[in-house]
Amino acid sequence: MNHDPNCLFCRIIDKKIPAALVHEDDHAVAFEDINPKAPVHTLIVPKKHIADIHSITVSDREIVGHLFFVARTIASKKGLDKSGYRMVINNGKDAGQTVFHIHLHLLAGRAFSWPPG
Ligand code: 5GP
Numbered sequence: 001m002n003h004d005p006n007c008l009f010c011r012i013i014d015k016k017i018p019a020a021l022v023h024e025d026d027h028a029v030a031f032e033d034i035n036p037k038a039p040v041h042t043l044i045v046p047k048k049h050i051a052d053i054h055s056i057t058v059s060d061r062e063i064v065g066h067l068f069f070v071a072r073t074i075a076s077k078k079g080l081d082k083s084g085y086r087m088v089i090n091n092g093k094d095a096g097q098t099v100f101h102i103h104l105h106l107l108a109g110r111a112f113s114w115p116p117g
């Protein structure tokens with residue numbers, strides 16, 4: 001597994017930094033965002049260190065698709081299938097990416113505006 005010892009999310013995956021884990025399997029983890037932007041704010045993260053969308057390779061397609069499967073499983077467990085939810089990936093500087101290890105934000109528990117800010 002490709003890990004970066006200087007990466008915050010790799011350190012959470014390695015359990016070197018604590019996080020409120022809601023899911024773990026061979027390829028992904030999910031944990032609660034430390035600074036939630038909505039009543040539900042969960043991050044779904046591949047165990048493999050992939051810095052951003054443009055670093056995804058052909059062999060990563062299954063891992064990246066798996067993130068959506070984990071997200072919908074968590075959304076079901078949290079009872080969000082009726083109310084709805086938003087899934088977000090901030091990629092790069094202009095989108096506000098701050099942690100350069102790709103992650104899917106699962107946000108719910110309030111209404112979201114569109115277009116996003
Ligand atoms: P980005 O801005 O890269 O799309 O999202 C990074 C997210 O990681 C932010 O929502 C931020 O609150 C969250 N975050 C940053 N540091 C930590 C941490 O140490 N633990 C947890 N659980 N979340 C973090």
Ligand code: ZN
Pocket residue numbers: 003004007008009010011048049050100101
């Ligand atoms: Zn990483």
